Amino acid sequence: MKHTLFAATAALALLAGCTQPMSGGTSAAEKRMSQLPPAPAPADNAPTPEKLALGKQLFFDTRLSGSGTMACENCHYRDKGWAVPEALSKRDDGKMNTRHTPTLYNTAYIEPLYWDGRSATMEIQTMAAWRNQMGADPDKIAARLNAVPAYKAAFNKVYGMDANGANIVKSLTTYVRSLVSGDSPWDRHEKGVSGAVSADAIAGFDLFLNKGRCASCHTPPVYTSGGFYNVGLEAGKATPDAGRGAITKKPEDTGAFKAPTLRSVALSAPYFHDGSAKTLEEAVRYMASGGKADPNKSPLMVDTKLTDREIAQVVEFLKALTSDEPLVRPTLP
Numbered sequence: 001m002k003h004t005l006f007a008a009t010a011a012l013a014l015l016a017g018c019t020q021p022m023s024g025g026t027s028a029a030e031k032r033m034s035q036l037p038p039a040p041a042p043a044d045n046a047p048t049p050e051k052l053a054l055g056k057q058l059f060f061d062t063r064l065s066g067s068g069t070m071a072c073e074n075c076h077y078r079d080k081g082w083a084v085p086e087a088l089s090k091r092d093d094g095k096m097n098t099r100h101t102p103t104l105y106n107t108a109y110i111e112p113l114y115w116d117g118r119s120a121t122m123e124i125q126t127m128a129a130w131r132n133q134m135g136a137d138p139d140k141i142a143a144r145l146n147a148v149p150a151y152k153a154a155f156n157k158v159y160g161m162d163a164n165g166a167n168i169v170k171s172l173t174t175y176v177r178s179l180v181s182g183d184s185p186w187d188r189h190e191k192g193v194s195g196a197v198s199a200d201a202i203a204g205f206d207l208f209l210n211k212g213r214c215a216s217c218h219t220p221p222v223y224t225s226g227g228f229y230n231v232g233l234e235a236g237k238a239t240p241d242a243g244r245g246a247i248t249k250k251p252e253d254t255g256a257f258k259a260p261t262l263r264s265v266a267l268s269a270p271y272f273h274d275g276s277a278k279t280l281e282e283a284v285r286y287m288a289s290g291g292k293a294d295p296n297k298s299p300l301m302v303d304t305k306l307t308d309r310e311i312a313q314v315v316e317f318l319k320a321l322t323s324d325e326p327l328v329r330p331t332l333p
């Protein structure tokens, strides 16, 4: 299902990339294609309001970590676009991560997960994050939660049994899949609300589709194709991160990383898998320049010769993709 989605949107983006530069607006077809469809979920983990509420509590609860002091939130903050403001984050065991924390927005639409795609599903990925990032022993944490009467009751209501590793993960993924940034000024503009975005943002979208050639990898409506590309960021490093290549063992995948969603990207500085771009403008400038030379660099990465003004317009467009749904923090039992 997700593959169909990506195939369809990729085809549309290619079509869009072939059209003449548009003046002052988007066509009816693009208006339809750019809206996010409902977030998909696996058949064996369909969302319910109770499961979602439980998963939300767990996401913000430090009792889920081995030390009892770290929650998922400690590396995925809402006001930082569900990421962290540092280039690299520290795990529950005190070790530093080697890659920047990505946003959780719109991960429901993206599989496989992680920068290198090593987790086929979000359930596999979340079990790994919980164990490794948070130092969790799932059985011990489940026992800790079952000792809290309101949690025990909630798990029994949702799953007909006490908390265990698998249903804790199912609850967490249900919450993370709900983190969709789909109601931005740009979405309102595409729905026909006049004055929702600036003229520069509209010009920036045209550049994004056409001269900037961004949409082949950052395909609407999720603003990612879901693919992995080497954009040259590891070139020249003493111990380069092989990225996707370490997973597929294909030499041509060396240094390739997942193209991130660009919805709400303005919130989640710094950027890239190594956190090397401090500002959105710096990230856009790098992407538009075609990136550093690398033997495995994607042929889609070319110097698009965007001017300073055009870079600023693309940045304005990306800022208009920021959704502003409020975070209502859960009350923990």
Ligand code: HEC
Binding pocket: 059, 070, 071, 072, 073, 074, 075, 076, 089, 090, 091, 092, 097, 099, 100, 101, 102, 103, 104, 107, 110, 112, 113, 114, 115, 116, 122, 125, 126, 129, 130, 133, 134, 172, 173, 176
């Ligand atoms: C100590 C920091 C830290 C904590 C705590 C943490 N994460 Fe992450 N998270 C990361 C990093 C770093 C990555 C990227 C790792 C990689 O791609 O190699 C990541 C990636 C992810 C992804 C994949 C996103 C994508 O686009 O592929 C999801 C989903 C996620 N985390 C959810 C969670 C959940 C749920 C929890 C709580 C159980 C959690 N994280 C706790 C740092 C953290």
Ligand code: HEC
Binding pocket: 103, 208, 212, 213, 214, 215, 216, 217, 218, 228, 229, 230, 231, 233, 256, 257, 258, 259, 260, 261, 262, 265, 268, 270, 271, 272, 273, 274, 280, 283, 284, 287, 288, 298, 300, 301, 302, 304, 314
């Ligand atoms: C060849 C595919 C490709 C093209 C073309 C492309 N990107 Fe990217 N983009 C990526 C990948 C892959 C990453 C992540 C790179 C990494 O961290 O190794 C990325 C990262 C980004 C980021 C940082 C996102 C984050 O959360 O860290 C921004 C912003 C961005 N691209 C904007 C653009 C813009 C604007 C254009 C057009 C001028 C563009 N990209 C063209 C593949 C592409």
